[in-house]
Amino acid sequence: MTTEKPAAPSHVGVLGGGRMGAGIAHAFLLAGARVRVVERDAASAEAASERIVESIGRSVERDSALDASEILGRLECGADYAAFGACDLVVEAVPEDRALKEASLANVEAAMPETAVLASNTSSISIDDLAAGRGKPERFLGLHFFNPVPASRLVEIVQGATTDPAIVEAARDWVRALGKTPIVVRDSPGFASSRLGVMLGLEAIRMLEEGVASAEDIDAAMTLGYRHPMGPLRTTDIVGLDVRLGIAEELAATLGPRFEPPPLLRTMVADGRLGRKSGEGFYTWTSAPAENGNGR
Incomplete structure (x- = not known):
């Protein structure tokens, strides 16, 4: 008896194309999804596209079976929330600022289909607090990816008090489709990780x-x-x-x-010593990758 491999959603949206958002887009692209990345403006969207193209290129170098043209043909980057109109899942990946996340989630929810699932990549903000402003809180949860996303094996699924258990089970399958391991935690400060x-x-x-x-x-x-x-x-x-x-x-x-x-x-x-992204932290980093406004 064979076990069928879980499938990723067909159309995935990612809000924010910085390090985390680009990594999330990368993971879903490799799993076969069409991915739409939305940034704050055209210049940031172009930077996000370049970041993802470079990342996919490294994966193709490691695995000759991958076709970069086919993979990148499923990627769109822009600055219009309307791009989320056909998505099955949208992952918010903007910086860890409560007000920014609440405003961003409201904009995403207004653009995405009612049947879609909305997730936040927050690493510490209460999912229940963020769900309070949602029109469909039962279709909202946390999907906490880890940096760097392509290499990380874990995704923390955060279940809020109002999250539909069926959505949590679907999220488990989506994470497995990415080749990663899901853990499920209830909403609590800082979750588990x-x-x-x-x-x-x-x-x-x-x-x-x-x-x-x-x-x-x-x-x-x-x-x-x-x-x-x-x-x-x-x-x-x-x-x-x-x-x-x-x-x-x-x-x-x-x-x-x-x-x-x-x-x-x-x-x-x-002092601006933010670690690898600034080139200086507890260590000196000789090649600090550029970040944009939505990058973490």
Whole structure:
């Protein structure tokens, strides 16, 4: 008896074509979907397209069975929300700002079909809070992808109090169709991954701040001692110090002072040392990829 492989939605929309949005688009393109990426303006849409083309090119170099022309023929990038009008699923992937996400989700919902599913890639903001403004909260959930999306094996499905269980089961299949593993968590501050990951990252920053050890040695303690694939400070650089700060502030507001961001993190963000995307964080990055306004 053979088990049929789950299929991705036929038409997928992604709001935001920065690092996360481009990675999400990449994943669905490789799974066979038509993907429409919407950005804030034409220049940002062009930058998103270039980012995705480059990313797909790297996948094609690794797998000669992939046809870049066929894959990219299913991609559209623009600045008009009307592009979401034919989508089965739309994933919001704008920066981790509550007001921005609420406004963006309202614009997406107004453009997408009533039968479509709307998801947020938020890593810390309450799905129930975001669902409160939705016309169809039962068709809304969290799909938390991890950076870099093409290489990451995990997607965290966040089920809100009003999310239809059938939508959650459909999301499980969509994630499996991407070749990734889904986990399902109920809506709670930081969900599972951000809550654990941020706590470890914040403590590592405090240790660096206190002069306990160098960034390299703190990271080595976790990669060599606990077999983590990457240390917490290098991970913070890749995620973005501004993103990690935003998540920590959200968790501190809901879970208390144990998530209060260390002064060093606030100082580095204020100085523009955001990690890999700025070229400087806890480490120096020689090739910092360009980001746009919707990039995380």
